[in-house]
Amino acid sequence: MFNIQWLRFEEWIYLGDKGQGGHFINRFLDVEEIVYPEGIYSLTQVPDDVPFIARVTIKSLKGEAFPKMASSTMFPKNWNIKRIQEEIAYVYENTVAKGTNKRPRQASDIFDKYDGISSSGFKIRIEVNDFGDIMNAYPIL
Numbered sequence: 385m386f387n388i389q390w391l392r393f394e395e396w397i398y399l400g401d402k403g404q405g406g407h408f409i410n411r412f413l414d415v416e417e418i419v420y421p422e423g424i425y426s427l428t429q430v431p432d433d434v435p436f437i438a439r440v441t442i443k444s445l446k447g448e449a450f451p452k453m454a455s456s457t458m459f460p461k462n463w464n465i466k467r468i469q470e471e472i473a474y475v476y477e478n479t480v481a482k483g484t485n486k487r488p489r490q491a492s493d494i495f496d497k498y499d500g501i502s503s504s505g506f507k508i509r510i511e512v513n514d515f516g517d518i519m520n521a522y523p524i525l
Contacts, residue, residue, distance in 0.1 A: 406440045406452055407522040408459045408468055414441040419455050420525060432462040435506050435523035457523045460504075472521045475500035475508045480516060495519050 406413045409427075418424045420437035430436050436458050441451045459468050479485045479498040487497040487509075495511040502508050507524040 406442045406456045407520075408463070408465070409461050410465075412443045412445075414443070414449070415439075415458075416441055416451070427461055430461050433460045433504060435460055435525055437525055457525050459523060471502045471504070471508065472510065472518070474503055475521075476510055476518065480510060480512055480518075499524060 409415070415427050415438045417439040418426065418430060418436060419439060421430075421434075424430055424436070437455050438458050439452070440456050440458075441449050443449050459471075463471075475498075479500040485499050487499060489496060495513055498510045498512070499507055500510070502523075509522055509524050510518055511520040513519055
């Protein structure tokens with residue numbers, strides 16, 4: 385069963401000391417550059433309900449800013465935390481809970497990865513630990 389409490393963003397990623405995570409618009413994240421779709425140069429130009437790729441800076445609870453080294457695939461800018469939770473729960477129930485769409489584990493993988501389709505039609509990857517707890521989730525573009 386999906387535990388919706390995993391996505392309490394004040395506690396799950398922003399306590400660290402490096403830029404990681406950062407797949408949804410929130411007060412701990414600054415979008416520095418839109419990478420995809422091409423030809424879009426500001427967040428206001430990204431259409432609603434469309435995932436995108438961006439270069440981001442993660443801010444910690446301590447007030448420090450850490451540029452994320454890799455680009456982030458981002459959930460649609462107009463989705464609030466509840467909508468993101470619902471979409472991840474939908475994909476979880478249709479993949480992890482059923483044991484389907486599991487990607488082959490690479491030697492460098494820390495977690496198992498499952499790919500599913502959101503109710504909006506784009507792919508979401510969920511990473512889970514050996515107990516089935518969600519460790520990360522993000523759009524795949």
